[in-house]
Amino acid sequence: DDITIVIGSEPTTLDPHAADDGGEKAVNDNIFDTLMVRDTEGNLGLGIASEWPTQIDPTTWEFKIEPGITFQNGEPLNAAAVAFSIERMIDPELNSEQLSYFSTFAGAEAVDELTVHVRTSGPDPILPARMYYFMIVPPEASQATDFAEAPIGSGPYRFVSWDRGNQIVLEADPNYRGEAPDVSQVTYRFIEEPGTRLSTLLAGEVDLVTNLLPEFMGQVPQAASMRSLEHPMVLLNADGGITADARVRRALNLAIDKEALASALFEGQAQVEQGQLLGPTYFGYNEDVTAFPYDPDRARELLAEAGAEGGQITLVSTSGRWLKDRELTEVVGGYWSAVGLDVDVQIYEFDEYLQRLFRSEDGQRSDAIFIVSGNELLDADRSFSAYLAPSGFGASNSIPQMEEWITAARTEIDLDARQAIYEEVVEYAHEEALLTFLLNINNIWGMSERLSWDPRVDGKMFISTMTVE
Amino acid sequence: MGGFVVNRLWQGAIVVLSVVVVVFILTRLIGDPVRVMLPLEATVEQRAAFEAQLGLDRPILEQFVTYVRDVAVLDFGESLWQRRPVLEIIVERAPATILLTFSAIGLAVLLAVPLGIVAALRPEGLVDRVVVIISLLGLSIPQFWLGLLLIVLFSLTLGWLPTSGSGGLDHLILPALTLALPALTRLVMVVRSTMIDELNAQYVKVLRAKGIRPWRVVGVHALRNSAVPILTIAGWELIRTLSGYTVVVETVFAWPGLGLTAIQAIERQDLILLQAIVFVTAISVVVLNLLLDVLFKAIDPRIEMNAK
Amino acid sequence: MSEPLLTVEGLHVEFLTRRGRVHAVRGVSFDLRPGQALGLVGESGCGKSVTSQAIMGLVQLPGRIIGGDVRWKGKSLIDPDSADYRREVCGRDIAMVFQDPMTSLDPLFSVGDQIVEVLMRHRGMTRVAAHKRAVELLDMVHIREPQKRVAQFPHEFSGGMRQRVLIAMALASEPELLVADEPTTALDVTVQASLLDLLAELQRNLSLAVLMITHDLGVVAKLCHDVAVMYAGEIIEDGPAERMLHHPSHPYTAGLLSATPTLAKTRHRLETIDGQPPDLRLPRTQCSFRPRCVNAIDACAIAPDLTPLSTNQGRLACHNPVKQRTPASVASTNDESKQNGYTAEPLLSVRNLSVHYPIGRQGFFGRRDILKAVDNVSFDIWPGETLGLVGESGSGKTTTGRAVLRAVPVTSGSITFDRQEITTLAREPLRRLRRDMQIIFQDPYSSLNPRMTVQDIVAEPLLVHGIETDPSRLRDRVAHLLELVGLPADAAIRHPHAFSGGQRQRVGIARALTLEPRFIIADEPVSALDVSIRAQVVNLMQDLQARLGLTYLFVAHDLAVVRHIADRVAIMKGGKIIEIGPADEVYTNPAQPYTRALLDAVPEIDDKHRLRSWSKPAQAAADTPVS
Amino acid sequence: MSVAESDPQIGGEATIVPVADARPGGGYWSDLVGDTPGLIGFICLGSLFFIAVFAPLLAPYDPAAQNIIARLKPPVWMDGGSWAHILGTDHLGRDVLSRLLHGSRISLFVGFATVLLAGTFGVLIGLIAGYAGGRTDQWITGFIDTNVAFPGLLLALLILAVIGPSMTTVIVVLALNGWMVYARMARSVVLSLRQTAFVEAAELLGCHTGRILIRHLLPNLAAPLLTLGTLEFARIVLAEAALSFLGLGVQPPATSWGLDVAQGKDYMFRAWWLVTIPGLAIAFTVLAINLIASWLRVTTDPVEREKRFARRFGAAG
Numbered sequence A: 001d002d003i004t005i006v007i008g009s010e011p012t013t014l015d016p017h018a019a020d021d022g023g024e025k026a027v028n029d030n031i032f033d034t035l036m037v038r039d040t041e042g043n044l045g046l047g048i049a050s051e052w053p054t055q056i057d058p059t060t061w062e063f064k065i066e067p068g069i070t071f072q073n074g075e076p077l078n079a080a081a082v083a084f085s086i087e088r089m090i091d092p093e094l095n096s097e098q099l100s101y102f103s104t105f106a107g108a109e110a111v112d113e114l115t116v117h118v119r120t121s122g123p124d125p126i127l128p129a130r131m132y133y134f135m136i137v138p139p140e141a142s143q144a145t146d147f148a149e150a151p152i153g154s155g156p157y158r159f160v161s162w163d164r165g166n167q168i169v170l171e172a173d174p175n176y177r178g179e180a181p182d183v184s185q186v187t188y189r190f191i192e193e194p195g196t197r198l199s200t201l202l203a204g205e206v207d208l209v210t211n212l213l214p215e216f217m218g219q220v221p222q223a224a225s226m227r228s229l230e231h232p233m234v235l236l237n238a239d240g241g242i243t244a245d246a247r248v249r250r251a252l253n254l255a256i257d258k259e260a261l262a263s264a265l266f267e268g269q270a271q272v273e274q275g276q277l278l279g280p281t282y283f284g285y286n287e288d289v290t291a292f293p294y295d296p297d298r299a300r301e302l303l304a305e306a307g308a309e310g311g312q313i314t315l316v317s318t319s320g321r322w323l324k325d326r327e328l329t330e331v332v333g334g335y336w337s338a339v340g341l342d343v344d345v346q347i348y349e350f351d352e353y354l355q356r357l358f359r360s361e362d363g364q365r366s367d368a369i370f371i372v373s374g375n376e377l378l379d380a381d382r383s384f385s386a387y388l389a390p391s392g393f394g395a396s397n398s399i400p401q402m403e404e405w406i407t408a409a410r411t412e413i414d415l416d417a418r419q420a421i422y423e424e425v426v427e428y429a430h431e432e433a434l435l436t437f438l439l440n441i442n443n444i445w446g447m448s449e450r451l452s453w454d455p456r457v458d459g460k461m462f463i464s465t466m467t468v469e
Numbered sequence B: 001m002g003g004f005v006v007n008r009l010w011q012g013a014i015v016v017l018s019v020v021v022v023v024f025i026l027t028r029l030i031g032d033p034v035r036v037m038l039p040l041e042a043t044v045e046q047r048a049a050f051e052a053q054l055g056l057d058r059p060i061l062e063q064f065v066t067y068v069r070d071v072a073v074l075d076f077g078e079s080l081w082q083r084r085p086v087l088e089i090i091v092e093r094a095p096a097t098i099l100l101t102f103s104a105i106g107l108a109v110l111l112a113v114p115l116g117i118v119a120a121l122r123p124e125g126l127v128d129r130v131v132v133i134i135s136l137l138g139l140s141i142p143q144f145w146l147g148l149l150l151i152v153l154f155s156l157t158l159g160w161l162p163t164s165g166s167g168g169l170d171h172l173i174l175p176a177l178t179l180a181l182p183a184l185t186r187l188v189m190v191v192r193s194t195m196i197d198e199l200n201a202q203y204v205k206v207l208r209a210k211g212i213r214p215w216r217v218v219g220v221h222a223l224r225n226s227a228v229p230i231l232t233i234a235g236w237e238l239i240r241t242l243s244g245y246t247v248v249v250e251t252v253f254a255w256p257g258l259g260l261t262a263i264q265a266i267e268r269q270d271l272i273l274l275q276a277i278v279f280v281t282a283i284s285v286v287v288l289n290l291l292l293d294v295l296f297k298a299i300d301p302r303i304e305m306n307a308k
Numbered sequence C: 001m002s003e004p005l006l007t008v009e010g011l012h013v014e015f016l017t018r019r020g021r022v023h024a025v026r027g028v029s030f031d032l033r034p035g036q037a038l039g040l041v042g043e044s045g046c047g048k049s050v051t052s053q054a055i056m057g058l059v060q061l062p063g064r065i066i067g068g069d070v071r072w073k074g075k076s077l078i079d080p081d082s083a084d085y086r087r088e089v090c091g092r093d094i095a096m097v098f099q100d101p102m103t104s105l106d107p108l109f110s111v112g113d114q115i116v117e118v119l120m121r122h123r124g125m126t127r128v129a130a131h132k133r134a135v136e137l138l139d140m141v142h143i144r145e146p147q148k149r150v151a152q153f154p155h156e157f158s159g160g161m162r163q164r165v166l167i168a169m170a171l172a173s174e175p176e177l178l179v180a181d182e183p184t185t186a187l188d189v190t191v192q193a194s195l196l197d198l199l200a201e202l203q204r205n206l207s208l209a210v211l212m213i214t215h216d217l218g219v220v221a222k223l224c225h226d227v228a229v230m231y232a233g234e235i236i237e238d239g240p241a242e243r244m245l246h247h248p249s250h251p252y253t254a255g256l257l258s259a260t261p262t263l264a265k266t267r268h269r270l271e272t273i274d275g276q277p278p279d280l281r282l283p284r285t286q287c288s289f290r291p292r293c294v295n296a297i298d299a300c301a302i303a304p305d306l307t308p309l310s311t312n313q314g315r316l317a318c319h320n321p322v323k324q325r326t327p328a329s330v331a332s333t334n335d336e337s338k339q340n341g342y343t344a345e346p347l348l349s350v351r352n353l354s355v356h357y358p359i360g361r362q363g364f365f366g367r368r369d370i371l372k373a374v375d376n377v378s379f380d381i382w383p384g385e386t387l388g389l390v391g392e393s394g395s396g397k398t399t400t401g402r403a404v405l406r407a408v409p410v411t412s413g414s415i416t417f418d419r420q421e422i423t424t425l426a427r428e429p430l431r432r433l434r435r436d437m438q439i440i441f442q443d444p445y446s447s448l449n450p451r452m453t454v455q456d457i458v459a460e461p462l463l464v465h466g467i468e469t470d471p472s473r474l475r476d477r478v479a480h481l482l483e484l485v486g487l488p489a490d491a492a493i494r495h496p497h498a499f500s501g502g503q504r505q506r507v508g509i510a511r512a513l514t515l516e517p518r519f520i521i522a523d524e525p526v527s528a529l530d531v532s533i534r535a536q537v538v539n540l541m542q543d544l545q546a547r548l549g550l551t552y553l554f555v556a557h558d559l560a561v562v563r564h565i566a567d568r569v570a571i572m573k574g575g576k577i578i579e580i581g582p583a584d585e586v587y588t589n590p591a592q593p594y595t596r597a598l599l600d601a602v603p604e605i606d607d608k609h610r611l612r613s614w615s616k617p618a619q620a621a622a623d624t625p626v627s
Numbered sequence D: 001m002s003v004a005e006s007d008p009q010i011g012g013e014a015t016i017v018p019v020a021d022a023r024p025g026g027g028y029w030s031d032l033v034g035d036t037p038g039l040i041g042f043i044c045l046g047s048l049f050f051i052a053v054f055a056p057l058l059a060p061y062d063p064a065a066q067n068i069i070a071r072l073k074p075p076v077w078m079d080g081g082s083w084a085h086i087l088g089t090d091h092l093g094r095d096v097l098s099r100l101l102h103g104s105r106i107s108l109f110v111g112f113a114t115v116l117l118a119g120t121f122g123v124l125i126g127l128i129a130g131y132a133g134g135r136t137d138q139w140i141t142g143f144i145d146t147n148v149a150f151p152g153l154l155l156a157l158l159i160l161a162v163i164g165p166s167m168t169t170v171i172v173v174l175a176l177n178g179w180m181v182y183a184r185m186a187r188s189v190v191l192s193l194r195q196t197a198f199v200e201a202a203e204l205l206g207c208h209t210g211r212i213l214i215r216h217l218l219p220n221l222a223a224p225l226l227t228l229g230t231l232e233f234a235r236i237v238l239a240e241a242a243l244s245f246l247g248l249g250v251q252p253p254a255t256s257w258g259l260d261v262a263q264g265k266d267y268m269f270r271a272w273w274l275v276t277i278p279g280l281a282i283a284f285t286v287l288a289i290n291l292i293a294s295w296l297r298v299t300t301d302p303v304e305r306e307k308r309f310a311r312r313f314g315a316a317g
Ligand SMILES: Nc1ncnc2c1ncn2[C@@H]1O[C@H](COP(=O)(O)OP(=O)(O)OP(=O)(O)O)[C@@H](O)[C@H]1O
Pocket: C015, C017, C022, C024, C042, C043, C044, C045, C046, C047, C048, C049, C050, C051, C061, C062, C063, C099, C215, C280, C501, C530
């Protein structure tokens, strides 16, 4: 059976190592294999790795690979191919946008046909999690010039055609090692405009639409939603302005009715963030920390204590980048106004916005910056390094303790010790209210009547898991 | 005539060059492609490396000289965002936009002329009023709204046409219609007012006295006399549309054209692609202007084509 | 007696304007038989053109026909249900030549195509045959090299040539009736003469009936058997040309005749018909001419009917007709000679003036052709005198005048005004010089800004030269000037479109006079005006000259008018002045054959070699239009 | 209406009862009253201005007051609507009516200011080009072409970088993006006008160039300019929406119709009124202005004015 899927943006390339864009992932997830996989709940499992990777020394991980796997062009998928892929990723020639996921890669060697050693620049406890994002490419074929236009992988689907700007077609690979999937051919179309996406589904032209607006859930034949990796929040400047006072920061958290945001603005398709920048599936999640309650009276009191009643606060945001970014910003601004602050909401075009988000040398920061954090590695390090460690590009504090903790945790091999550090960080950040924690929003898919599919927490759309009537 | 064309091409070259220069300078001023292109979490080293790779660390003058040298041989470089030659992207996307704009403006002209004429035959009459008010309404409808409305009507309700994407003629109809409407309404007004003027002209009276059939008086003589102003506006609409007003329609109908590419290039700060698109737009404006001038000459013998 | 071709009966046309209903045509009746040439004369605005348009079914809003009938061969042309009939007849059986040649042709079609269009429509010709015929027609109206010209566009033709094209186009359908609305005003006298010959010939050979609308009585004398005189929307007198031109009964007809300048008469004050034409918004209760009539009696308070004369010599609407026409008082006024000035320094001295235009270019690097519009021209004008500059169209008259004003770039030569060399003058001094040199334009329609009131137009020079800025004093000065040129005081607040051509020309004169200049270039200031108004304007210019000591360069192609106003005359041809001298001498004893040819071509009422005398059909004498 | 039916005084100075006020400058009022569409236009625009000025008094709520619990409430006439929010609420639970009233201020201001700015600049440039001719004309035409070929969005980004997002930015961006059309039109009209005798007459009278441009040429541009200006007004109100949506436009808590239309876009299939109501407001304004413009166009043209008069009067009488 054929199905058609609408994704938001067209892949800029189909080279699985080059770009960091969602469109590319959506397609290539079905063409390539990874060493590790996750189940629908997000738990890490084995992909083409035959056993759980082991850390043979602080900077080397050993992976074993399933035997007998071949690429769609007949090349064997062996240790050499994995090692090649890793070397390819860090090759400066390729200059991959994905490097930030694989920044610890130092190199790889094929030890034997099915064993590969991955070297890291330092101790990297989360390398297995990273491998979940790393696609294995065929050494021969990937050197062809048109590899980025006509990829060859080892997954259940193989590339058929790419009509630029219009569609990409994949078909089930008849030689695939696993059982034949139900869907024999899949067409990806690219539509950014939410109204148009909805109408393609309503017109019966397509079977699956990503990023459906919550408001449209009632209108589509079938809808599926799942907690996503997206965490909208507001960075608060702990170094200056009225937000330098922790009481003010706490007040800002207390002033917002997150339940209402989730139930009304997102029509129930969001969860209240539990006082931390992580979801429950993340490594480093602290179960003891919970969300700030909605308590505007207390917020006012705190503001009064801090002498910040009627204080001025600038809230910087952008528009059209993330789901309901502008709305959320305005609502947050509204709540803050409601507790008596003088809120100046500034919504900038993306580049201008980034200029304000990136931490500059002189440390001049806006009081509050709206941001949506998305962390595909499901590990605290990436988010914390970026927004909580003072050296992070988006950090709004200069607390040395945070830097210490986060740096230590990054290379801590012992999982329990690592978890312990993160719990401290979470607790401290919550106590100090370094952020305004908001929500964890759901991904929503619209589906045609005939399609059945269970969405995953990582948002991946494996066609092989779909069935049509 | 030949001299005229050569002369205009010269002028056009200057226009294109000035656009290129200005765009080059401005694109270096307004944003930081490194910031936008790389993921938020990219390290400082990665940023520096990327900057070096783009050549953005070199003095701006040097960058400019390199750029102009490359453009002179039609080497626009490689897109930062798509990582392939910019020319390839443009060659790939331009036809869709050209097809869309030309059919939209063509449609607008084809519809505007009869409507405008009917309105002009009895100024302030009932038909005139209806035409004018409808075109005014058309003018004030937001384009994306109209687009979605047409989708709802023709794709969802009636199921006649596909909602979006490109492909056969059926894919073209809705986007072209959406794009045509504002141009159509402006054109109707122009046709109407020039036709009113022409129909008041003395030569029309003479034609009537000669016993020339009314349809000929209106449809051949007066219309041809109105052609230059009408085509001026139509050309203007075409140029405007080409230089960016297709973005909305291309977005709504997921039409893989240059407009969409341009806005994506801006979003991603893909300077190289952006410069190339601007360059191509400028050239098409110049060429279109030239074609229009030649066309006007064909229509109106009074227009002198001196190489002045 | 043959059946009338065209019958106009009680035609009444009104215009609905914001200022009231203008009854432009009020009960006009006449008929026309095959081969008959009727001249419809009358001063500007009396309804001649509207009458002709009503015949052709061309009256458009704000005008409408509110009474009467027009019948072609007995069948009405203006019934609402005879629209098809009218469309058939008009253009085929009745053809029309319009007053304004400049705008009457579609600028985007070649003249050939426009003629072909008629031929294909009405004569059912193929394109090829029609094209051949078009060339013949162009040849017939004396367009040189018709083969080549046929493919050219109207803008490549001069006004006179366009007029001839229009005539060719009208004749193309081989009509039975030609309605010609001032067909010769734009033409040189020589061309006019040949065209009149042509019309006369057609009329004689093909029994073409002609309704000739004109205010040039000379033209009427040449061509027409019968004359009808219109005044204020009515025909007040008609009859055979012989009687009408020599023994008119209506005082207005007599006045019109005396206001017509002739070559024979020396420089003198023209007779005018004093007063203004009546307001056409007023209902007709009295004789419309009564306020201006020298013969008015009490009975005139009741409007006279147009009744046949007992002598069967036409019709007349007058209670007190002229018994014996008083001959124009020949040497009446204003004939003091200008001899005094010639000893003094000339006010304007032009030496070896040339104005060359580059025209076209062959290829990109080709050589440019040069058109010598003015070629090595020299002349002087002394203070207080009038130099008449005459010559055929395109001879460089206008260019000479404008060169003197530095309105066109001078190629070579020198121009001295008041001992000041002006060809090299810088911008600012030139601007100051403009206070002393002014111009009256040929076209009173396009030379006044339609968006300005007369007040603003006339006051503008004072403002721009910073002479007067106080609004109330400006108003007074403008009022004074308007009075000086004989415009009603309320003219100031009106826009140009609310005036007749003659009135507009007065506004133009007032504007030229505002700065009290010493020298005025009048570029065909009266060409667009009809006889009686022309006389008024010419007289006005003469009076102003006498009162204000003005000096004129008077450009015209109407030799008779120049005769009346100029002290000296210069004849131009092909950019050169071929003859210059005192007016009397040039007119009575021309040195150049070309000058003689020009003088001979002028149609005159008293011309003994009138065409009519030999082209008149036999029955016409007995055939006066009687209703 | 009556013309003097019978006039006993037959002399030259009989009084004439004019059909309408004969003063060429005057009579606009009676002209307007007689012209129903024009009158409607004036009334509509008048009330729009009234609304814009008194919006704070008329609006039932603070336009920025959110209540996300009560978001996307339909207008009163629909199921689930209530009198509390006559035109419903938007995606943040703000009162649509109040936003509509307040939005009129910025929309009208941006529209007029931009048309004025772009029009003034463009017409000036066009006048100079058309009048000066020759080299100047060529240079200016080249400049215009350059601007046309320049992508507006890029320009917008640049200006944003320089002066930051605000209403001023919107006006400047839109004006810089829109003046060329006026320039072209002015130039072409002037090119044909400058051949006419009255312009030459003015030159020969010694008028300064500036005076010729302003006093003689400009008034003759009025009619096409009015048409163009109104068409541009419509375009600008919509373009403002696009800019607002990109984050380039007016900043909250301020609002404009365009912003509301743009923001309501995503909810079109669920809450059509969010786009439709401000959209209708835009349409309404544009319509009103166009009605006035077409009235003015005829009224400023003496010939057309006479015709209209005769048509109307002829039809009545
Ligand atoms: N469109 C119009 N609106 C108002 N009045 C008009 C209009 N056209 C003509 N008239 C009036 O009708 C009268 C007759 O005009 P018509 O053109 O017939 O004069 P004419 O005898 O042909 O004069 P001329 O010798 O100047 O051509 C004039 O008084 C004029 O004011």
